Amino acid sequence: MSINEKLDKLKEILKEMGSVVLGFSGGVDSTFLLRVASDVLGDKVMAITASSAAFPQREMNEAIMFAGNNKIKHKVIVSEELDIDGFSQNPIDRCYHCKKELFTKISQTAKEEGFKYIIDGANVDDKGDYRPGMDAARELGVRSPLLEAGLNKADIRALSKDMDLPTWDKPSFACLSSRIPYGQEITREKLGMIDIAEQYLLDKGFRQVRVRHHGEIARIEVAPNEREKFFSLNLMDETASKFKEIGFNYVTLDIKGYRTGSMNEALNKE
Structure with missing residues (x-):
């Protein structure tokens, strides 16, 4: 069809x-x-x-x-x-x-x-x-x-x-709760941290963004073709400082980049 x-x-x-x-x-x-x-x-x-x-x-x-x-x-x-x-x-x-x-x-x-x-x-x-x-x-x-x-x-x-819809190339989005691994408590504080962290990255010009909340660790996912932006030492330093200000002790970049349902990958191994 x-x-x-x-x-x-x-x-x-x-x-x-x-x-x-x-x-x-x-x-x-x-x-x-x-x-x-x-x-x-x-x-x-x-x-x-x-x-x-x-x-x-x-x-x-x-x-x-x-x-x-x-x-x-x-x-x-x-x-x-x-x-x-x-x-x-x-x-x-x-x-x-x-x-x-x-x-x-x-x-x-x-x-x-x-x-x-x-x-x-x-x-x-x-x-x-x-x-x-x-x-x-x-x-x-x-x-x-x-x-x-x-x-x-x-x-x-x-x-x-x-149809000239403004969303034709809008990045995919899922609720902020999906950033927290299954079995780890969802709280307003965690959701607020994720929201602020993702908005920071969006303001830096990234389009497809996920900040996965792993306790004291933030795991950043960006679109595969946007990963190279993090090769800037200034951006890495600034991001680390901002995320620690938000409440994360450690900041990591997922080298594989964003992919739909990455939190479900652990389920598929069971």
């Missing part, structure tokens, strides 16, 4: 739904889906973004701006993961509990507002990694139109570029 045929199928799926509420993060996938849904369904679309300690303000601002610029109904709700029983202990199914909480709240809003379906931005590529959050979504009847239409990340970026 060609990319345009997939897009046509997506539009057909959305048209059949009639009205939808989208869990909207402001990322590549959900932004594309929101735009297409708005084009197809008009005011029968509502975006909901969850505010929490694990969701950086910069991402929230971008989500609010996109919805506002496109005149799409948008609500911000509080879905604080740290209040979910057992979440802070960081079990391997952490995302399941988070998504269950989030989509339960979105479902309540959808019923109150009279929308028929709840949708998310999962796509074909999401099937290739450990994503317990998708199980929670399915249990609650959440549909994934991008996945149903056979669209993968490359398709979504290409179509987003054709």
Whole structure:
């Protein structure tokens, strides 16, 4: 199936739904889906973004701006993961509990507002990694139109570029809790450290960034083609100083660079 045929199928799926509420993060996938849904369904679309300690303000601002610029109904709700029983202990199914909480709240809003379906931005590529959050979504009847239409990340970026969406080349993002190894407690303090550290690297011009929190050690991941930027002694010294100011005693660079689901690599060895 060609990319345009997939897009046509997506539009057909959305048209059949009639009205939808989208869990909207402001990322590549959900932004594309929101735009297409708005084009197809008009005011029968509502975006909901969850505010929490694990969701950086910069991402929230971008989500609010996109919805506002496109005149799409948008609500911000509080879905604080740290209040979910057992979440802070960081079990391997952490995302399941988070998504269950989030989509339960979105479902309540959808019923109150009279929308028929709840949708998310999962796509074909999401099937290739450990994503317990998708199980929670399915249990609650959440549909994934991008996945149903056979669209993968490359398709979504290409179509987003054709549509002049600002997110077409936006780096991938996952909640800050994903920076902490399974089994290590998630706290507001750790999430705050990660947020500040990643913002520092973004301000330095890095585009794809992860700061993994390993206790007193910060493990920096940047895009493979950005690793050579750290060959600057001044940048290394400045980064070490900044990260120690944030609260890390040791600062390391992952020489392999950023890759999706690096925290799941330990699971795959079991």
